[in-house]
Amino acid sequence: MERLPTLEQLIDYLRRLPSVGRKSAERMAYALLKMDTDTLQGFSKAIQDLNEHIHPCPICGNYTEQETCAICADESRNHHTCIVVSSPQAVHAFEELGPEYDGVYHVLGGDLSATAGISIDDLNVHSLITRIENDGIKEIIIATNPTMEGETTALYLAQILKKYPIKISRLAYGLPIGGHIDYADALTLKKALEGRTHI
Amino acid sequence: MERLPTLEQLIDYLRRLPSVGRKSAERMAYALLKMDTDTLQGFSKAIQDLNEHIHPCPICGNYTEQETCAICADESRNHHTCIVVSSPQAVHAFEELGPEYDGVYHVLGGDLSATAGISIDDLNVHSLITRIENDGIKEIIIATNPTMEGETTALYLAQILKKYPIKISRLAYGLPIGGHIDYADALTLKKALEGRTHI
Structure with a gap:
């Protein structure tokens, strides 16, 4: 069975979003199908408003x-x-x-x-x-x-x-707060060492 | 600085999609902002078409x-x-x-x-x-x-x-193909045992 063209087209658009693969796009499309008309209208308008309102x-x-x-x-x-x-x-x-x-x-x-x-x-x-x-x-x-x-x-x-x-x-380079030294990559550690400050 | 209302509204809609949190919705909204008018029009229409075309x-x-x-x-x-x-x-x-x-x-x-x-x-x-x-x-x-x-x-x-x-x-219950027995949960393993077949 071919998927419905309307659904397939929406999936294609959803896949252009960052970090959205085929499976996620499908799940999103089906989730959208379950939303009511008002929500879909609003969602659709919010996308269209983007480059009409924002510059x-x-x-x-x-x-x-x-x-x-x-x-x-x-x-x-x-x-x-x-x-x-x-x-x-x-x-x-x-x-x-x-x-x-x-x-x-x-x-x-x-x-x-x-x-x-x-x-x-x-x-x-x-x-x-x-x-x-x-x-x-x-x-x-x-x-x-x-x-x-x-x-x-x-x-x-x-x-x-x-x-x-x-x-x-x-901006200063160095260790991110809350991180662990053993997880820091070599470059970050090198920069943190180079940029050391007196305490 | 307050975020732009048009952007904020789109982020609210994006968050209603499955597995999309605040941060992902923001990244998606900014990615959409970078798309050209034709793509946004098409995307917007694809959402609107959903419940006009599909039943x-x-x-x-x-x-x-x-x-x-x-x-x-x-x-x-x-x-x-x-x-x-x-x-x-x-x-x-x-x-x-x-x-x-x-x-x-x-x-x-x-x-x-x-x-x-x-x-x-x-x-x-x-x-x-x-x-x-x-x-x-x-x-x-x-x-x-x-x-x-x-x-x-x-x-x-x-x-x-x-x-x-x-x-x-x-449908039969059992181990998913390609899985490992040591990663299977207890219930799945129990069902796989109950449903064992002669070979």
């Missing part, structure tokens, strides 16, 4: 539903310090820290990657330079992911930015 | 987009033998076996469950009896899930059906 902030590249994002629009924040991240998810992670950080952000929109064909022109670097030149940014904290691509991006960015009279730093 | 087959309760499902409509199949399952997914699992089984199915639409408040009236039992009385079903193979609820449903069903002059059986 990148023209200043920092974070997602927003307004003209500029809530962080760029917030005058009570420190607009001299800027954390540079790869993705809007990372902005959210920092914002979860609460009052720990009250500066602004800049979203690159990805990491440099030779394999994925992402070059510096594909990232929001020009707009970052414009912000440094015109908007009084005095400190840049580079917070790309601790991966090969994130690392390359960070080094490249530091290179480009070093001609500006600003403070540039990047 | 239960009036004969067996399996999902269909036609008047009756492809299995009930197929005259080349053996309509005297009927596997009784809890859900349409189970029909699909049997159909994946290929020519191993050429009979028909009956989908109960769930299992008896005191905790979930599902009684015999909530299951498609009346239509099964109608099929036995009018459509010449001679053999029923009960294939509810090997769980407490599935077991209760199977016993209850066998009780109801025993007044009809038909053959009733249920």
Whole structure:
């Protein structure tokens, strides 16, 4: 028996979600089939609303539903310090820290990657330079992911930015809190040793 | 920073999918945000199409987009033998076996469950009896899930059906192929022992 075309199509779409394989997509599709019309309508609309309502902030590249994002629009924040991240998810992670950080952000929109064909022109670097030149940014904290691509991006960015009279730093590497030393990989352990601090 | 309302709403819907927690739903929502308009439109429509196109087959309760499902409509199949399952997914699992089984199915639409408040009236039992009385079903193979609820449903069903002059059986319990005896739970092992066959 062939599966129903409508169901098969939905399964194809569900499989495009991260970490969703064939089996999970099937289970999700059948679960959706059991939901009532209102829920399905709402779900369907929520997906459609995404790119009708959400667009990148023209200043920092974070997602927003307004003209500029809530962080760029917030005058009570420190607009001299800027954390540079790869993705809007990372902005959210920092914002979860609460009052720990009250500066602004800049979203690159990805990491440099030779394999994925992402070059510096594909990232929001020009707009970052414009912000440094015109908007009084005095400190840049580079917070790309601790991966090969994130690392390359960070080094490249530091290179480009070093001609500006600003403070540039990047996040510390080391052991994650709550982890076990015996489970840490060699590279993390090496970085934790290199970055040791006096106590 | 509050997350965007449109994104938050989508995350709420994604969390209703099976095995999707807060973190997964967030990752899925951000992945969707990166998809192009056509994909989002298609995805949205695929969800909406579900209950516009798909409904239960009036004969067996399996999902269909036609008047009756492809299995009930197929005259080349053996309509005297009927596997009784809890859900349409189970029909699909049997159909994946290929020519191993050429009979028909009956989908109960769930299992008896005191905790979930599902009684015999909530299951498609009346239509099964109608099929036995009018459509010449001679053999029923009960294939509810090997769980407490599935077991209760199977016993209850066998009780109801025993007044009809038909053959009733249920799937064998035992070790799953490819499994290890030392990983099998006690109940499965007990059933495998009880159901031992001569070789």
